[in-house]
Amino acid sequence: MSLLVPDHQDPHQNHTTDKPMPPSKAGTQEQGIIKLSLVNSDLWKAFHTTGTEMVITKHGRRMFPHCNISLSGLDPLTNYVIMMDMVPVDQFKYKWNKEEWEVAGKAEPQPPAHTYVHPDSPAMGSHWMKQSISFLKAKLTNNTLDQHGHIILHSMHRYSPRFHVVQADSPYTIHWSPYQTFSFSETHFTTVTAYQNNKITKLKIDHNPFAKGFREGGPHFQGKRCRPSKTSNNAEETRQIGRDAGCKSPSGLQGSLSALKSAKRHCPNSHFSPWLLDQDPTESLNTDTLDLSRQGYGCEEQMVPASMTYQAYRFAEHKTPSPYSDIDNRLCSDEPHVPDVATVPGYHSHPFSQDMHHQHPTAHHHMPASRQHTASTVAT
DNA sequence: TCCTCTAACACTTTTGAATCGC
DNA sequence: AGCGATTCAAAAGTGTTAGAGG
Numbered sequence: 001m002s003l004l005v006p007d008h009q010d011p012h013q014n015h016t017t018d019k020p021m022p023p024s025k026a027g028t029q030e031q032g033i034i035k036l037s038l039v040n041s042d043l044w045k046a047f048h049t050t051g052t053e054m055v056i057t058k059h060g061r062r063m064f065p066h067c068n069i070s071l072s073g074l075d076p077l078t079n080y081v082i083m084m085d086m087v088p089v090d091q092f093k094y095k096w097n098k099e100e101w102e103v104a105g106k107a108e109p110q111p112p113a114h115t116y117v118h119p120d121s122p123a124m125g126s127h128w129m130k131q132s133i134s135f136l137k138a139k140l141t142n143n144t145l146d147q148h149g150h151i152i153l154h155s156m157h158r159y160s161p162r163f164h165v166v167q168a169d170s171p172y173t174i175h176w177s178p179y180q181t182f183s184f185s186e187t188h189f190t191t192v193t194a195y196q197n198n199k200i201t202k203l204k205i206d207h208n209p210f211a212k213g214f215r216e217g218g219p220h221f222q223g224k225r226c227r228p229s230k231t232s233n234n235a236e237e238t239r240q241i242g243r244d245a246g247c248k249s250p251s252g253l254q255g256s257l258s259a260l261k262s263a264k265r266h267c268p269n270s271h272f273s274p275w276l277l278d279q280d281p282t283e284s285l286n287t288d289t290l291d292l293s294r295q296g297y298g299c300e301e302q303m304v305p306a307s308m309t310y311q312a313y314r315f316a317e318h319k320t321p322s323p324y325s326d327i328d329n330r331l332c333s334d335e336p337h338v339p340d341v342a343t344v345p346g347y348h349s350h351p352f353s354q355d356m357h358h359q360h361p362t363a364h365h366h367m368p369a370s371r372q373h374t375a376s377t378v379a380t
Numbered sequence: 381t382c383c384t385c386t387a388a389c390a391c392t393t394t395t396g397a398a399t400c401g402c
Numbered sequence: 403a404g405c406g407a408t409t410c411a412a413a414a415g416t417g418t419t420a421g422a423g424g
Contacts, residue, residue, distance in 0.1 A: 055417085064416090193386080396410105401405105
């Protein structure tokens with residue numbers, strides 16, 4: 001499920017290349033009683049230290065590290081929608097020059113991006129707090145004509161994921177619902193179509209099980225496709241990683257959970273990625289979840305008309321996030337009213353970023369005027 | 381010439397259905 | 403019949419590379 005979000009130009013964003021947002025404390029942010037933690041914060045920090053790169057492809061590529069968060073402080077009996085989007089970190093385009101990233105000019109105009117709505121949304125607070133929330137299946141693409149609902153980004157630009165916790169009984173009502181926004185400085189990344197920094201490549205191979213094909217017995221380690229290249233350093237270092245690799249993964253022991261557990265028993269010294277084992281695959285986030293499919297708008301990523309772009313929001317001033325605001329009326333006036341979550345009247349216009357300059361740069365708390373008296377913001 | 385992007389490649393992991401044993 | 407464990411095949415996902423294109 002995906003939808004358009006407003007202009008991401010956050011007045012509090014850093015417009016220099018080396019000034020990240022204030023770091024979140026131990027990968028956790030707190031707003032009032034709601035606390036959001038970045039579960040795999042250490043992994044993100046490891047990448048961030050080197051300079052995280054995310055590959056984007058025409059057909060969509062998953063993130064690695066992927067975003068994995070945990071929530072606490074929600075009302076167990078209230079429904080929430082959890083969403084993730086990407087905001088530009090600055091206004092520059094970058095290029096990789098030998099050993100470091102350098103500015104290569106002004107950023108491209110932002111494409112019509114989408115917000116990734118967690119497939120379990122909406123679900124009760126108890127459901128979200130039961131276990132960590134993974135955005136593993138969110139995909140990034142550089143295809144501005146993408147029809148699969150992937151998050152559209154520009155290559156060679158820097159972005160930061162944001163997480164939105166929206167109190168809503170259904171995606172139809174999130175527009176006028178209280179919501180809070182979280183982001184973490186360690187999750188900033190540079191988009192690429194091919195990895196530039198070989199240190200990042202090494203980190204990915206070390207932590208991403210899908211990369212094992214190239215680490216253990218892959219073509220590059222068998223000489224089939226090994227050849228000198230413009231990135232020969234990468235090739236040699238990658239081969240070295242292959243030579244250094246330890247116990248081979250349990251081929252033949254398949255069967256999802258049982259195979260995984262069995263494999264772990266049989267090969268306790270194997271290198272199993274944390275993101276595989278941290279989460280118990282038997283714990284699915286399906287219980288207590290409203291069945292969106294039955295309601296006709298599905299749990300899957302959904303497209304929204306491409307007619308609305310960020311640009312429309314560049315002129316939007318901060319207003320109370322009311323469904324009756326002028327901005328909303330203007331933006332939605334020619335939207336077709338079809339029963340799709342992404343095209344619900346007012347749905348696009350949820351002012352996720354219109355009023356960021358009133359909030360802490362990394363933790364934002366938004367409430368409709370009528371409910372603000374009940375909210376307290378504690379920016380960490 | 382340089383830089384960026386794409387498709388193909390060979391491999392691993394994930395997923396879901398089928399099968400087996402208790 | 404029901405349940406859990408195991409097996410199998412297909413689909414999905416991975417990083418690297420050469421080559422195309424600007």
